Each structure stands twice: as C-alpha cells, then as structure tokens.
Amino acid sequence: xxxxxxxxxxxxxxxxxxxxxxxxxxxxxxxxxxxxxxxxxxxxxxxxxxxxxxxxxxxxxxxxxxxxxxxxxxxxxxxxxxxxxxxxxxxxxxxxxxxxxxxxxxxxxxxxxxxxxxxxxxxxxxxxxxxxxxxx
Numbered sequence: 528x529x530x531x532x533x534x535x536x537x538x539x540x541x542x543x544x545x546x547x548x549x550x551x552x553x554x555x556x557x558x559x560x561x562x563x564x565x566x567x568x569x570x571x572x573x574x575x576x577x578x579x580x581x582x583x584x585x586x587x588x589x590x591x592x593x594x595x596x597x598x599x600x601x602x603x604x605x606x607x608x609x610x611x612x613x614x615x616x617x618x619x620x621x622x623x624x625x626x627x628x629x630x631x632x633x634x635x636x637x638x639x640x641x642x643x644x645x646x647x648x649x650x651x652x653x654x655x656x657x658x659x660x661x662x663x
Contacts (some may be wrong), residue, residue, distance in 0.1 A: 530655075530656040531657070532578070534649075534652065534656055535572045544611065544615065544638075544641065545642075548615060548635065548638070549576065552600055553618060553635070554569075554572050556623075557571075557572055557621070561622075561623060561625065571628070575632045575635055576636075576639055579640040579643060583640060583647075586644070587643075587647045590644065591602065594631050594648060594651075600652060602646075603645070604649055607641045607648070608641075611638050611641040611642045611645065614638035617634045618634055618635070618638075621634070638661060
C-alpha cells in the first residue's frame with residue numbers, strides 16, 4: 528500500500544510542472560513577456576517542447592534498457608526529477624526581456640527533457656506496484 532501511495536504522491540507532485548511551466552502559466556509569460564510577440568513566442572515554445580520530445584524518444588529506450596539491466600529505475604527517477612527541479616528553479620532568472628529568450632528556451636527545454644525522461648521510469652513502476660485487477 529505504501530508503494531501505491533508514494534506513486535500517487537509523485538503523480539500529484541509532478542503534475543504541477545506540466546500544468547504551471549509547460550502548459551499554462553510560464554508558457555504564457557514567455558510568449559507575452561519574453562518573446563518579441565505572442566505568435567513568435569508560442570512558435571518558439573512549441574519548437575523547444577517538440578525538440579525535447581524527439582530527444583526523449585531517441586534516448587529514452589536506451590536508458591530504459593540500461594535501467595532494466597542494472598535494476599536502477601528508482602535511481603533514474605530520483606536523478607532526473609532532481610535535475611528537472613534544479614533547472615526549473617533557474618527560470619526565476621528569466622526576466623521579461625528578449626535578452627532572456629534563448630536562456631529561457633534552453634532551460635525549459637532541458638527541464639522538460641529530464642521531466643519526460645523521469646516519466647519513462649515512473650510509468651514502468653506501475654506494473655510492479657499494482658496487480659492484475661487494477662491494470663488496464
């Protein structure tokens with residue numbers, strides 16, 4: 528039961544990243560305050576998130592295979608989550624100026640990259656903490 532509770536807590540906690548940073552609050556701040564105009568801001572944001580998705584799709588299977596062989600799924604979840612948290616905290620320095628456009632895109636891209644990598648290992652744990660009655 529403790530494993531299921533911990534899984535649920537992680538699920539609840541990591542939802543804040545995508546909700547606040549990627550989808551609603553910070554993405555709007557970037558598009559309206561940092562980018563030259565909202566249309567370009569949304570375009571740049573979409574490209575940054577899209578590129579990280581492609582990188583995760585390329586690197587994720589290799590890391591997943593390594594984690595399965597070395598039995599270090601939990602280590603990767605912790606490591607990638609901590610890196611994501613640290614990178615996200617660097618967004619504090621993204622001021623409303625075009626001078627911070629590249630800085631912000633790099634930080635958001637890297638934070639999202641590590642967030643998405645952590646989800647690979649997080650999702651793989653579900654089979655271990657559940658039973659056949661709860662899956663599907």
